[in-house]
């Protein structure tokens with residue numbers, strides 16, 4: 032069934048591609064105007080993306096199975112992409128480097144495109160199974176994905192940290208480190224909140240706030256990696272490559288928590304997000 | 305504030321060690337301090353946290369608490385021996401894993417104690433010298449006479465004065481923000497204590513209810529057939545499953561009555577995500593199923609039996625032992641065990657839909673299987689966990705601590721009085737950007753009055 036939100040999200044996907052192209056144009060001509068335009072298009076697309084999510088929400092009510100669109104792989108991918116876009120907007124002041132916005136947009140584009148193009152992702156609106164009928168679902172999913180999005184930015188900065196080309200478009204290392212740390216300052220508390228709300232929810236749904244199911248375990252592992260990063264930085268005074276490396280490990284752990292656990296391991300969470 | 309020696313205590317003892325007196329108490333103190341040093345070191349934290357993280361990964365790769373056959377069919381003998389030796393089939397409850405968590409908790413406790421509480425005793429603030437101040441990213445000099453204008457401006461957002469002397473002043477913004485870190489650490493200890501309390505005093509179990517059943521006991525998990533009293537009785541008034549149009553389940557609802565001393569105290573719909581909480585016990589909707597109810601007529605008398613129910617009358621005993629929903633396409637049937645006239649155990653099959661096999665003569669009784677009904681049961685998980693409220697408290701403290709540490713702007717403003725001017729500098733470790741805004745606000749406030 033082709034619903035209106037599919038069209039809106041399809042359009043948003045195309046505009047992400049356009050934003051990406053605008054970045055290339057910027058790198059070719061290095062005109063400030065183009066970068067300004069990029070930001071405007073990002074804003075507009077963010078509104079469009081938001082509208083897509085809201086329309087899906089409304090559609091679900093039309094189908095008489097109304098629930099917030101945060102409950103299956105498709106919806107979570109769309110929302111993840113939205114969170115990345117939100118994160119670049121929130122960090123706009125710091126992200127004055129088009130190379131960082133470009134990679135962030137690639138991230139957002141990847142997830143939204145994966146959601147709509149992969150044959151393995153069911154795009155339909157499914158009714159909520161009883162275990163997911165809880166307000167904790169919303170707060171849990173929102174906090175988790177905001178943290179994931181923040182870690183995307185941190186990951187991008189860490190990767191750029193290892194790129195050793197002397198390009199004028201490359202931010203200097205201090206800036207990368209600063210943005211990296213800033214995004215972890217958002218990501219870590221959000222991930223903590225995500226794990227804690229997940230635990231509260233599990234208590235109400237399954238009678239046990241922690242059952243070492245693979246998804247829970249992997250989110251704990253991710254949390255430990257970023258805690259180690261903060262301590263390496265703050266207590267041991269680590270900087271530079273080593274810190275960037277921990278951040279990269281942390282991001283792999285995030286991605287494994289999100290995808291790997293679903294596809295490779297089985298557990299309580301395997302029904303959905 | 306950056307790289308700090310994790311062991312301020314040991315330096316202190318090194319000084320006393322020079323003393324000539326061989327005092328045992330000093331030696332003892334040294335051992336204690338060394339222990340403190342060991343358990344309070346960040347190296348240990350890094351090691352133990354990495355250890356916990358890596359072994360946790362292992363726990364997601366090896367299936368946990370699976371039946372023995374599964375391990376036997378997946379792994380070779382040597383690996384199985386290792387799995388059994390280190391309890392890798394239940395890593396998170398293995399003694400060495402719990403041991404690691406305990407070491408971590410001690411590490412965290414000692415660390416928090418030494419760093420954040422001991423340190424404060426002799427805490428003193430010193431004003432950096434002129435050169436350091438003027439090298440700070442945020443700094444400016446000011447006409448000496450403007451101190452009277454400057455101070456009120458600073459006080460507006462840097463309320464606390466932590467140093468005041470002839471050579472200058474130090475103001476701190478949101479000084480409580482330094483309690484964020486100890487709060488985070490303490491909250492983790494609180495959570496661990498809460499989970500320990502649950503591990504020791506909590507229990508879990510399961511109760512199966514058919515419609516109309518009244519139960520006062522539940523089956524303890526992991527302890528075979530051991531039962532435990534609920535402390536009250538529950539009666540299953542109703543159990544319903546509703547479905548969405550596409551056939552997927554929408555809602556499981558068990559309507560129960562809590563009964564004490566023969567009186568109904570309350571009635572409640574237990575749903576997934578909506579447990580019954582009563583007297584510290586939580587009853588969750590956890591599963592359901594269908595069990596057959598066999599409707600026999602024995603010598604003309606109606607008898608309803610579930611699987612494994614024993615029926616006895618005048619020396620005749622029979623037990624339905626096996627149900628099959630479809631026997632070679634002949635429809636549902638049940639195998640019954642009974643004692644024949646010689647006291648020998650025998651079995652017989654009854655098939656509901658085959659007239660010839662509906663009725664039999666067992667030990668002189670005419671037994672007829674009238675019908676097999678599907679009897680729905682609901683499974684409630686019962687948990688008692690006195691640690692939950694402690695864990696929740698820990699969660700709240702952790703979130704508060706994280707908020708204070710990461711989102712409350714902290715920083716200091718230094719004012720040094722020079723012979724002919726004032727040098728003002730500000731620094732923030734964690735919130736450079738937002739601190740700069742606060743600092744620049746002060747500068748802007750001065751701009752109106754100060755031409756320099």
Ligand code: HEM
Nearest residue numbers: 258261265266344345346349411412415419485488492709
């Ligand atoms: C999973 C466990 C832990 C978590 C989640 C945690 C969390 C944190 C956080 C969020 C910070 C603030 C870092 C920042 O502001 O960037 C911090 C700082 C710190 N933590 Fe931990 N911590 C943990 C375990 C430990 C342990 C076991 C120790 C003991 C050695 C420790 C010692 C410290 C110290 C010394 C600081 C630096 C405080 C400062 O210089 O301002 N932490 N911790």
